[in-house]
Amino acid sequence: xxxxxxxxxxxxxxxxxxxxxxxxxxxxxxxxxxxxxxxxxxxxxxxxxxxxxxxxxxxxxxxxxxxxxxxxxxxxxxxxxxxxxxxxxxxxxxxxxxxxxxxxxxxxxxxxxxxxxxxxxxxxxxxxxxxxxxxxxxxxxxxxxxxxxxxxxxxxxxxxxxxxxxxxxxxxxxxxxxxxxxxxxxxxxxxxxxxxxxxxxxxxxxxxxxxxxxxxxxxxxxxxxxxxxxxxxxxxxxxxxxxxxxxxxxxxxxxxxxxxxxxxxxxxxxxxxxxxxxxxxxxxxxxxxxxxxx
Amino acid sequence: xxxxxxxxxxxxxxxxxxxxxxxxxxxxxxxxxxxxxxxxxxxxxxxxxxxxxxxxxxxxxxxxxxxxxxxxxxxxxxxxxxxxxxxxxxxxxx
Numbered sequence: 001x002x003x004x005x006x007x008x009x010x011x012x013x014x015x016x017x018x019x020x021x022x023x024x025x026x027x028x029x030x031x032x033x034x035x036x037x038x039x040x041x042x043x044x045x046x047x048x049x050x051x052x053x054x055x056x057x058x059x060x061x062x063x064x065x066x067x068x069x070x071x072x073x074x075x076x077x078x079x080x081x082x083x084x085x086x087x088x089x090x091x092x093x094x095x096x097x098x099x100x101x102x103x104x105x106x107x108x109x110x111x112x113x114x115x116x117x118x119x120x121x122x123x124x125x126x127x128x129x130x131x132x133x134x135x136x137x138x139x140x141x142x143x144x145x146x147x148x149x150x151x152x153x154x155x156x157x158x159x160x161x162x163x164x165x166x167x168x169x170x171x172x173x174x175x176x177x178x179x180x181x182x183x184x185x186x187x188x189x190x191x192x193x194x195x196x197x198x199x200x201x202x203x204x205x206x207x208x209x210x211x212x213x214x215x216x217x218x219x220x221x222x223x224x225x226x227x228x229x230x231x232x233x234x235x236x237x238x239x240x241x242x243x244x245x246x247x248x249x250x251x252x253x254x255x256x257x258x259x260x261x262x263x264x265x266x267x268x269x270x271x272x273x274x275x276x277x278x279x280x281x282x283x284x285x286x287x288x289x290x291x292x293x294x
Numbered sequence: 295x296x297x298x299x300x301x302x303x304x305x306x307x308x309x310x311x312x313x314x315x316x317x318x319x320x321x322x323x324x325x326x327x328x329x330x331x332x333x334x335x336x337x338x339x340x341x342x343x344x345x346x347x348x349x350x351x352x353x354x355x356x357x358x359x360x361x362x363x364x365x366x367x368x369x370x371x372x373x374x375x376x377x378x379x380x381x382x383x384x385x386x387x388x
Contacts (some may be wrong), residue, residue, distance in 0.1 A: 201368035
């Protein structure tokens with residue numbers, strides 16, 4: 001899936017958008033114009049420009065490239081081509097991404113071990129069942145332990161706040177648990193735009209990391225007073241409508257960049273639908289999901 | 295909870311009981327040496343400050359990478375301070 005297909009009002013616009021989506025410089029991309037916009041009456045543009053673009057595969061294809069970059073410090077791959085722009089370009093971009101990032105992406109590039117254990121959500125030809133199985137058994141123990149820690153942390157926190165709330169946990173699937181705080185007058189724990197909730201989630205994650213060092217954190221979700229649930233519902237509805245469009249038109253569509261949690265909602269929603277699947281592109285914090293015809 | 299309702303002279307009198315409880319709780323969850331954690335309220339300035347002292351070596355834990363943990367703590371503590379009817383800064387000291 002290394003090619004992305006983008007439409008725009010003009011070829012230039014489409015190419016621009018494609019670069020955005022690939023997250024690379026002009027020099028590192030390869031284009032194919034599939035369709036030029038047709039000139040209509042009175043010079044009006046009818047139809048759209050359609051281009052296909054991919055990261056120039058002098059070095060690796062995008063997914064392989066990501067692994068290579070990680071090994072690059074070892075210096076085994078980088079030198080095969082001295083004018084090798086692609087390996088150098090993503091580096092700074094990744095660092096910048098990490099600085100801006102507000103969610104749980106610290107493990108994206110920094111620590112090889114946790115990146116390796118992050119579940120790959122590639123639809124398509126892999127062997128999902130096999131991957132799934134090994135993933136589940138590893139994660140089960142972690143997930144339970146993590147959930148218990150978050151649960152305990154929140155009970156204490158709610159108590160310190162002196163709010164009247166109960167904390168409950170639910171295992172949503174093999175890799176996700178949710179800890180919910182419910183009660184009255186919990187706006188204080190959500191905050192404007194969910195700021196306080198996000199901060200509490202961040203602290204929960206930190207506590208998990210501290211208690212069980214070296215494990216991949218982040219699969220325990222946190223919700224207060226149904227705030228995330230409402231947002232999730234809206235995102236699911238939106239995703240379904242885009243998926244319908246993609247299925248009907250046969251043209252893939254990239255969604256705007258989202259944080260990992262929101263991307264997961266999109267992946268999960270699309271996974272349940274026939275005729276469409278998802279891929280992720282770009283680097284944090286501009287990583288985004290593309291819904292593609294299956 | 296009742297502290298927040300007691301309007302004995304707004305913030306100063308309540309001493310930010312909720313904010314202090316939340317701050318103490320969170321920080322002690324994060325550090326290696328919870329016994330070394332102490333908090334004092336400094337309300338001499340224009341804006342009250344909660345000074346948090348942590349044991350040697352625990353500073354990194356409460357600050358976190360690029361200050362992320364510290365920022366999260368501040369956000370949560372200020373939410374708690376709102377229940378006390380005021381606003382506080384949080385400073386970390388070792």
